Amino acid sequence: MSMMPPDTEIGYAPPMVRHFSIFLDNRVGKLLELLGGLDEEGNVAVRAISILDSSDYAVIRLLVDKPATARAILDKHQFAVCETGVLVAELSTGHELHHLCKFLLAAELNIHFAYPTMPRASGEATVVLSTDDNTLAGQILRRKGFRLLGESDLEL
Numbered sequence: 001m002s003m004m005p006p007d008t009e010i011g012y013a014p015p016m017v018r019h020f021s022i023f024l025d026n027r028v029g030k031l032l033e034l035l036g037g038l039d040e041e042g043n044v045a046v047r048a049i050s051i052l053d054s055s056d057y058a059v060i061r062l063l064v065d066k067p068a069t070a071r072a073i074l075d076k077h078q079f080a081v082c083e084t085g086v087l088v089a090e091l092s093t094g095h096e097l098h099h100l101c102k103f104l105l106a107a108e109l110n111i112h113f114a115y116p117t118m119p120r121a122s123g124e125a126t127v128v129l130s131t132d133d134n135t136l137a138g139q140i141l142r143r144k145g146f147r148l149l150g151e152s153d154l155e156l
Contacts, residue, residue, distance in 0.1 A: 012139055013138075014134070014139065014148050015088075015138075016087065016134065017067075017085065017088050018067040018083055018151065019062070019083070019130070020061070020064070020070065020074065020082070021059055021082045022061075023057060023081070024057060024058045024059075025057055026054065026055065026057050031060065034079065038064065041073050042070065044065065044073070046063070046064055047117050047118055048063035048116065048117040048118060048128050049063075050113070050128075063086075071083065086130045087128070087129050087130070087148060088117065088129075088148065088149040089127055090126050090149060091125040095145060095146050097127060100129075100146065103140050103141065103144050107136065107140050109133060109136065109140075110132045112132070114127055115127070115128050
């Protein structure tokens with residue numbers, strides 16, 4: 001009789017969500033041009049947004065419900081864009097943001113950036129985050145009972 005090894009998280013790849021960082025000139029109407037194009041041309045809904053701006057330019061961080069469509073529209077309009085994978089963690093009672101930070105700190109993982117998502121139908125808060133090692137961070141958070149969302153969770 002063969003014995004199966006116990007379930008472990010070794011080899012577990014947490015769900016990643018495609019995240020866009022878009023470089024824009026800091027001019028009146030550029031954000032509307034970006035968001036309007038996504039909505040009007042592809043019916044793409046923004047699920048999370050973060051804006052870092054200076055006097056000359058801005059970096060817009062976006063999570064959307066249709067990343068492939070968004071990528072095609074961004075390419076068509078020649079926006080300077082970088083696409084990366086990020087984690088989206090649900091926050092709830094007993095799984096608050098300070099717990100998330102504590103668990104990642106214990107593993108000596110740095111958080112590069114974090115920002116909230118738009119409200120979801122479930123009513124639970126969620127946070128977008130990027131770390132030194134998203135796979136390890138996802139494994140740790142999952143082991144600690146955090147729910148990690150995938151792209152399908154962001155669709156309408």
